[in-house]
Amino acid sequence: MTTETLGRALPHGWTTVDYEVALEIASHESIIRQAYKDSEGVWTWSVGLTSATGHNVTRYIGKPQPLEHCLAVYAWALDKYAQDVLAAFEGFALSKAQFTAALSFHWNTGAIKRASWVKLWKAGSIAAARKAFMDWNKPASIIGRREKERDLFFDGKWCNDGTMTEYTRLTAKSTPVWASAKRISVKKELAAAVAPAFNPIPVAEPEPVPPPPDIEPSPVPVSQPATSGGLFAALKGFLEARFGRKA
Template sequence: MDLSPLGRAALQSREGDVLTAYKDSVGVWTIGVGITTASGLITVTPGLTITQAQSDALFAQAVEKYVAPVRAALAKPVPQPFFDACVSLCYNIGPAGFRGSSVVRLVNAGNLPAAIEAFLMWNKPAAIISRRQGERDQAALAAYGTVYARRGDRSPVKVAAGPALVAVKPPDPLAPMTGVPASHAPSQPASSGGLSSAPAPVEPARRSLFSLIADLFRNPKKED
């Protein structure tokens, strides 16, 4: 699995995007989308500034450093929102913390509901709680609809660019054998290249049989 566009947008919203170095809630110098010196991508020092393009590039590199450990830690298939929430958690607590977390232990044991609630165990400092609640709520989704970066946010997360999310339609009951929706069945092409409403042509063998029967009715055999 990989981080989805909506999962990426939710993570970026949780971290923020600051182009001047600042101290995070636990006093660590941070820049861009939650990038610290520990990421190995940049040395963050007081007074450091970066451009938006540099911030975007750092975030793209950082995401890969946290997606891979999540992918490796999860032994069972999980819903996409749960995977994305795990990447968000790993991005915040680090790969080592994530691998040893109850979230991983419980989901690998097959207890997804308990793994979802285990997100809330990472509740220090207090400023992180609304983020954890947002990750927990994201992890609880079976499929994406509306997702909030933090619980209590007024507006849901939106994907800034890329393909729009399309709701999955239920299977067409008129096509139970093939799985192809009847409304999407291919139409017979017309000679002009459009769609034709004319009936499909009769196969040659069947047409000759019809012609033979018609000839018998038109020219009945006379008795000698």
Template sequence: MQMTAKKMSDRGLLALVRHEGIVPGPYRDVKQVWTFGIGHTAAAGAPDPAAMPRGMPANLDAGIREAFGVSRADLARYEATILRAVKVPLEPHEFDALVSFHYNTGGISKAALTRHLNAGDRAVAAAAFMGWLKPAAIRPRREAERDLFATGRYPAGTIPVWSVDRSGRVDFSRPIRRLTEDEALALLRPASVPVPRPSVPAATPEPAIGWLARLSAFFSTLIRRA
């Protein structure tokens, strides 16, 4: 087994963003906390979404790039917590799944899956992802994290970009844009970094973004605030 990765892979970040979606302007979450991009709040550090220009950016690509950059910085503390909590080596896809889980729940240090993983029982650890199903709409995300951990199969499909008005209200009725994986990687990485196309297991088909998926994304921020 490889040594544990020190940070989430680019494909892992895109898997997380498929669950969260991107709002490239400051918005108010379900608790009316000013938020930006991929769930970033002032509690995580700069920038302070409340002080950012309101509404959609004039350059959408630049706004998405900023959201990715801020998210990368935010993930560092989640990655560090996992490295402290997990005592066994992890494959990159396992680490990616745990970062997504912890980013959503904040529960890696107390989760049964961590205890089973440290005891060497990966199968039971994978099943234990499904012990975190509140609210019920989060089930598809938890299943995807479990499958990524167990099989290395990253979710497929486009990444929704949601629009926001100057009052901070997000329009979840229809994405303003859907990023393909190649488009997202191009915005995530510097232009000089090539985008490799590794051989990976067959990807999970893209689910339709219906009311349940939008509700799941909407509750993701609420769970992290709880």
């Protein structure tokens, strides 16, 4: 499976959340398979999803889900966020790298519509836009991610290795146990989660209707037109063969 089979480049720019886009953004994120409380006490699940996405994540309290399901809902939510990105850059064609970087930025900050770097870039002030991209640098732990997003948008430099961080345990207060972190590969599960949107299941062709039983094929040769005279002669021969008498 390749990214070419999962996504498509449109003449006016890249607009599709495909496997490669989702994988790049996931590499900056962590995943928890059951609902947990974030730093502000909000119930969160999977790749940082809250019920504000339109998917009720409280259903996963105490109920860890398969990795593929977690990633399928993540990809669905990414597509919703992508609409904001496309609206913010309306009238401008984005490369796949630019679309991915902007979507990653928006997924993390929710600020694509008010970020000054977007306005500067659209105005053609590329150097100023590149610098303004790094204004979104708090908390300090986010700086590494922001640099990677910047380099992807302005230089086309991809950085994912197909893995992301998973936290496998929660505290009694439903917050993540940070020591439970491990790096996992999500290539297979994310490809399976994203692929159905780009490879819909084809509608099965109807089964051919079998002929009625115990009906012998017509003795009319294939090359002979099935005229009324030909059919009468065929029926006559059939009756003679079956009953030993002439019709």
